[in-house]
Amino acid sequence: MTVVEDRPVTAEPPPPRRVNPVWALLRNSWRQLTSMRTALILLFLLAVAAVPGSIFPQRSVNRENVSEYFTAHPKLAPALDRFFAFDVYSSPWFAAIYLLLFTSLIGCVLPRLRDHIRALRTVPPEAPKRMDRLPQHAAGLVGPEGPAETAESIARTLRRKWFRTRVRELPDGGWAISAEKGFLKETGNLIFHIAMLSVLVGVGFGHWYGWHGNRLLVGGNDQGFCNAITQYDDSALGPQLDASDLPNFCMKLTDFEATYQSTGQPKSFNATVAVTEDDGPAKIRSFTVNDPLRLKHANVHLLGQGYAPELKYTDRYGISQTKVVPFLPVDGMLTSEGVAQFADVNIDPKTNNRDEKLQVGFEGVFLPTGDTDGSARSQFPALNNPVLYLTAYRGDLGLDVGIPGSVYALDRDQIDSGALKKLGGDRPYALKQGEKLTLDDGTTLEFVGVREFATLSIRYDPTQFLLLIGSVLGLVGLMLSLAVHRRRVWFRVLPAAGGAAGSSVIEAGGLPRTDYPGFGDEFAALTRSYKEGTP
Known part of the structure; x- marks a missing residue:
């Protein structure tokens, strides 16, 4: 007969859980x-x-x-x-x-x-048993009423101070009040981060669906432009847009007013334009530097201003061409530099052939207020004594080679190679308004007049309002997160010793959840009335 020994059966430990390294x-x-x-x-x-x-x-x-x-x-x-x-x-x-x-x-x-x-849906926690271990503690306070009435009075006071309160009855006949305040700190943090998200979304969608263009607009009915990519001096479309998505409007600069201080510093600018939108009637609108012109799907910002001399060139065959040429300012007094190029001149009317070597170009400096001593710097930005200093060139301007170049400067390679030769001596020609310059071949250039131009930036950002809301919310959230402090207070109200009716003993404690130097004063203010023995 075989005897089997009884042994306790121990449970095998579960095998260790394998962790997926990729996960x-x-x-x-x-x-x-x-x-x-x-x-x-x-x-x-x-x-x-x-x-x-x-x-x-x-x-x-x-x-x-x-x-x-x-x-x-x-x-x-x-x-x-x-x-x-x-x-x-x-x-x-x-x-x-x-x-x-x-x-x-x-x-x-x-x-x-x-x-x-x-956390907002969770009630304030119960009072700790040892409130004397809290950073703020007050014991032996006297309540003039019974425990229930005193507890309700304390809770009412805390609610008036925007504390979330919870009143609990204790098994020994006392009452405990739990109160919490400062949730707006975390709310402010969340608002700030959500605002940052909205700004990031706004910037991204604004880049995808926005567009902008810069245009130098000269005054006069013959110098208007319509909203097309080819009409801008510089432009950029969002990746999700093409040229056909641009809104339909046209604009002409009808007037430009600028005032200056005695030192030449700008005082005010005001541009007046005639605008037509969606083939509607023309409307006269005005705007300034800090007050853009707001169209249906675009904002027109005024960036600057300058002058465009009007020049009339008469070639050797008596045929005249008039050009309005913007000169770009180079200083605060609107000393301006520019170029006037006449490529289609000196064409023989008998053969209708153009000699590229007879093209004419003028580069120089325009002074809105020239000095009598011949200085090449304007003395004041207003049109008090306009003077135009020009250097004349004849030859191939290099405009027919198909290489893009600046319209505000002559091709230096053409000058260096001798294809474009300077006329006259080393001193530039000086012209006042109405004067005429005669070149060596009998051709003339007349300084007819001066027009003003405005530099415009035309932009559209579909998320501009979202960026504004996000920026405001971000500022509000940041202020809340810095100004609000999270803290908790507890009150324990017990019957007075000896069971005297109409009185109670109060113990209080406070805990700041964040660094809050003023919490001691706030806690003292909450308990001061009970130290004095009044409700």
Whole structure:
């Protein structure tokens, strides 16, 4: 007979749970990305990444400045261009930081929003048993009424001070009041982060669906323009737009008024334009520097002003051409530089052939208030004594080769190669309004008059209102998060010793949830009335 020994059966420990390393890596990466520290680092990186956009000229703002940078730095510019130095805000690395910051903020805000809503729905916790261990404590306070009445009076006072309160009855016949205040601090934090998200969304959609263009608009009915890409001096459309999406409007500069102080500093600018929208009737509108012209789907901003001399050239065959040529200001007194090019002149009427070597160009300086001593600087920005200093050139202007160039300067390569030769001596010709210049071949140039021009920036941002709301909410949220402090107070009301009717003993404690130097004074104010023995 076999005897089997009875032994206790022990349960086998469960095998260790295998963790998927890929899932663990993704989970830890997500936690790091959505942390507040990462969001702050990404925000700092975004600010640093935007610095090159303010150092180097951007194609989206002014392609001409980018071309000039390539000409001035032929070796450095191509190397910088490989790193998107001239397209910073549309570069892959800027977009990567932008999207990571957007993702980080979403992953940071949503859990905090969930926890905040849960905290708002949770009642204040019960009073701790040892309130003497709290940072603020008061014992032996006297209530002039019974425990129930005193507890209700304390709760009523706390509610008037915007505390969330909860009154509980204790088993020993006493009452406990729990109160909490300062949830607006976390609300402000959430509002600030949501505002940042709205700003990021607004900037992104504004870039996709917005557009802008710059236009130098000369006064006069013959110098108007309509809203088309070809009509702008410089323009940029959002990636989701094309030229056919631009709104339909036309504009003419009918008047421009500028006033100056005695020192020449600008005092006021006012532009008056005739605007037609959607083929409707023309309307006269006025706008200033800080008050843009608001159209249906565009805002017209006044950036600056200048002068455009009106020049009349009469060629050797007696045929005249008149051009209104804007001269760009180079100083605060509106000393201006510019070029007048007459390519289609000196054409033989018998053969109708044009000799490229007989093209004429004039470059020089315009002074709205010239000095009698012949100085090449204007003395005042207003049209008090307009003087035009010009240097004449004859030859091939280089306009027929198909290479884009500046309309405010002659082609220096043509001058250096001798294809464009200077006429006259080393001193430029000086003309006042109404005077005429006669060249060596009998052709003339007359300084007919001066018109004013306005430099306009025409923009449309469909998310402009969202950016405004986001900025205001961000400021409000930041103020709340800095000004509001989270704290809790508790009161325990017990019957007076000996069971005397109509009186009670109060113990109070307070705990600031955040750094709040003024909490001691606030706690003393809450308990002062009971120290004095009054309700």
